[in-house]
Amino acid sequence: MPSDESLLRSISTTETEGSSVTGRSIKKSSHPKNDLDQSVWKIASIFLFCALGWALSIIVLVLLHKDPCPNTPISPKNEEDVTNEPKIFVITPTYARPERMADLTMLAQVLMHVKNLHWLVVEDGGRIAEPVARLLQRSNIEHTYFSAVTPDYLPKRGWAQRNAALFHLRDQYINYKDQALVYFADDDNSYDHRVFHEYIRKVKRLGVWAVGLAGTSRVEAPRVENNTVVGWDVYYRPHRKYAVDMAGFAVSLRLVLRSLALFGKECVGHDPEDCFLRQLSVPMNELEPFGCDNDPKDILVWHTKTVVSKMRGETYGYVFEEKNV
Amino acid sequence: MPSDESLLRSISTTETEGSSVTGRSIKKSSHPKNDLDQSVWKIASIFLFCALGWALSIIVLVLLHKDPCPNTPISPKNEEDVTNEPKIFVITPTYARPERMADLTMLAQVLMHVKNLHWLVVEDGGRIAEPVARLLQRSNIEHTYFSAVTPDYLPKRGWAQRNAALFHLRDQYINYKDQALVYFADDDNSYDHRVFHEYIRKVKRLGVWAVGLAGTSRVEAPRVENNTVVGWDVYYRPHRKYAVDMAGFAVSLRLVLRSLALFGKECVGHDPEDCFLRQLSVPMNELEPFGCDNDPKDILVWHTKTVVSKMRGETYGYVFEEKNV
Numbered sequence: 001m002p003s004d005e006s007l008l009r010s011i012s013t014t015e016t017e018g019s020s021v022t023g024r025s026i027k028k029s030s031h032p033k034n035d036l037d038q039s040v041w042k043i044a045s046i047f048l049f050c051a052l053g054w055a056l057s058i059i060v061l062v063l064l065h066k067d068p069c070p071n072t073p074i075s076p077k078n079e080e081d082v083t084n085e086p087k088i089f090v091i092t093p094t095y096a097r098p099e100r101m102a103d104l105t106m107l108a109q110v111l112m113h114v115k116n117l118h119w120l121v122v123e124d125g126g127r128i129a130e131p132v133a134r135l136l137q138r139s140n141i142e143h144t145y146f147s148a149v150t151p152d153y154l155p156k157r158g159w160a161q162r163n164a165a166l167f168h169l170r171d172q173y174i175n176y177k178d179q180a181l182v183y184f185a186d187d188d189n190s191y192d193h194r195v196f197h198e199y200i201r202k203v204k205r206l207g208v209w210a211v212g213l214a215g216t217s218r219v220e221a222p223r224v225e226n227n228t229v230v231g232w233d234v235y236y237r238p239h240r241k242y243a244v245d246m247a248g249f250a251v252s253l254r255l256v257l258r259s260l261a262l263f264g265k266e267c268v269g270h271d272p273e274d275c276f277l278r279q280l281s282v283p284m285n286e287l288e289p290f291g292c293d294n295d296p297k298d299i300l301v302w303h304t305k306t307v308v309s310k311m312r313g314e315t316y317g318y319v320f321e322e323k324n325v
Numbered sequence: 326m327p328s329d330e331s332l333l334r335s336i337s338t339t340e341t342e343g344s345s346v347t348g349r350s351i352k353k354s355s356h357p358k359n360d361l362d363q364s365v366w367k368i369a370s371i372f373l374f375c376a377l378g379w380a381l382s383i384i385v386l387v388l389l390h391k392d393p394c395p396n397t398p399i400s401p402k403n404e405e406d407v408t409n410e411p412k413i414f415v416i417t418p419t420y421a422r423p424e425r426m427a428d429l430t431m432l433a434q435v436l437m438h439v440k441n442l443h444w445l446v447v448e449d450g451g452r453i454a455e456p457v458a459r460l461l462q463r464s465n466i467e468h469t470y471f472s473a474v475t476p477d478y479l480p481k482r483g484w485a486q487r488n489a490a491l492f493h494l495r496d497q498y499i500n501y502k503d504q505a506l507v508y509f510a511d512d513d514n515s516y517d518h519r520v521f522h523e524y525i526r527k528v529k530r531l532g533v534w535a536v537g538l539a540g541t542s543r544v545e546a547p548r549v550e551n552n553t554v555v556g557w558d559v560y561y562r563p564h565r566k567y568a569v570d571m572a573g574f575a576v577s578l579r580l581v582l583r584s585l586a587l588f589g590k591e592c593v594g595h596d597p598e599d600c601f602l603r604q605l606s607v608p609m610n611e612l613e614p615f616g617c618d619n620d621p622k623d624i625l626v627w628h629t630k631t632v633v634s635k636m637r638g639e640t641y642g643y644v645f646e647e648k649n650v
Binding site: 105106131192193212318319 | 438517543627631638
């Protein structure tokens with residue numbers, strides 16, 4: 001490849017000497033200075049042309065590298081690259097009922113928007129359900145699906161299944177070194193995917209946030225002063241130590257592995273969230289509140305429930321689950 | 326810009342005459358033929374360099390245009406490249422109530438999995454709601470959001486809002502030449518994204534499929550023999566001509582534009598789906614059934630409803646909608 005200087009000189013030499021083989025391709029000039037100027041412009045044009053192509057390449061490549069899918073509507077913008085960010089373990093107790101596949105399908109489609117997530121789905125009963133297994137498989141979400149029977153001394157409200165998932169984490173991830181989070185997500189709640197990106201993924205030890213439609217309350221939220229949780233803005237049992245809904249907190253995997261916290265027999269008669277969180281021994285002033293300073297203060301998770309009427313008619317061969325009794 | 330030929334000749338002239346201003350930049354050759362060859366190689370190199378830059382630009386731009394994010398894991402696999410496939414217009418009537426943001430958020434997150442979709446959200450009332458406008462904006466879903474007041478002679482069940490969306494389509498898309506589909510998706514139902522990819526997008530004129538939990542029925546489905554709809558497998562009013570739930574059919578935009586079908590005054594006292602579809606004049610044996618031959622026969626859409634208890638307590642400054650009265 002000739003250097004810029006040598007090329008420039010090679011051509012300018014031609015022009016200053018005013019010589020030409022063809023006479024057609026190079027206009028013979030009566031003034032060597034004009035010829036030199038013309039040649040310089042020609043060369044400049046070539047290099048401009050070259051440079052433009054390369055500059056365009058570089059600009060496109062840089063833009064591509066910066067933000068590979070700036071306008072991809074299905075990729076939440078804050079989830080561009082989270083492969084090195086904390087893994088989120090989502091624990092979902094579930095049981096067969098007519099609206100279960102509808103609920104689980106909707107939840108799966110939210111979780112499909114969240115990268116680096118492991119979904120622990122625990123069936124209440126002696127065995128797993130084929131429709132749920134197929135749903136998990138086609139969702140492409142990293143998952144573990146197993147079943148746990150609720151013992152007589154615990155209420156049938158997902159306690160035994162959450163405990164089974166906690167045992168699984170303590171058994172399978174005991175040597176997990178990286179930061180990871182644990183979140184309890186019931187299958188009938190409603191989740192904004194931002195609760196995973198903007199809250200859960202950023203928790204260091206124990207994070208808390210507002211929940212909408214919690215029971216019969218409009219909103220339940222941590223009360224925050226100077227970025228410190230000083231109490232709870234709740235209607236129902238305001239004097240609980242941790243007056244937070246199951247969907248309103250996430251805890252670091254490290255804290256789970258270091259504790260023996262469970263939804264156990266000693267929690268019967270108490271609120272399960274309060275009972276579980278007390279076992280983690282995190283002082284109130286070390287709780288991490290989220291979303292309290294946002295403007296507007298959006299709720300990112302709702303404690304909803306799907307209506308179940310008495311179901312009539314056939315199922316005509318379609319996949320349909322009856323309620324476990 | 327000098328032509329390729331003139332540039333080539335200009336430089337080759339220099340070399341063949343063996344002259345140089347500096348003697349450093351151009352090697353004096355003892356053989357004019359060799360000098361010519363060398364110059365040709367130099368010129369070829371310049372053009373190769375230019376061409377490489379531009380080629381790289383074009384390749385990157387073409388790849389970017391073809392499939393900007395081939396490995397986005399949250400993209401359902403069957404939605405890889407649908408830019409040339411029929412557009413889906415989804416019509417959602419909505420109104421303010423405590424559970425509305427939860428419902429709309431969950432629906433938005435399903436629709437975020439579907440490309441080439443336009444969401445028409447129509448508020449029941451005199452004005453649009455800021456939280457919904459923000460939700461639509463951040464979803465990155467192509468959408469139109471407006472309001473329509475329900476007149477006294479129509480029930481407050483989304484009829485006037487669906488009509489307003491149909492008027493909008495007939496007004497704004499009257500010259501739309503490509504195949505497109507229209508689907509009525511209420512905000513409290515549950516949708517598997519496959520209903521969009523595997524059913525709606527493939528409809529030619531009027532497609533029908535099973536709906537779970539339709540009212541108090543377990544399942545409502547078209548009865549199909551030899552791939553032809555011959556009746557309806559339903560518990561409720563089996564003698565309707567079109568015994569199909571609002572979530573159980575999609576119709577081509579062309580058919581909508583060619584008809585004046587509405588949920589109008591004449592539908593009062595009748596089932597809205599049956600009344601609307603009768604106005605499209607599609608013979609029963611030309612209906613297109615979906616999902617009837619699948620094994621297993623999964624339901625891809627459920628007519629669900631979120632429970633609304635009497636809500637108590639404050640909202641503590643969080644975004645919360647009360648029910649419109």
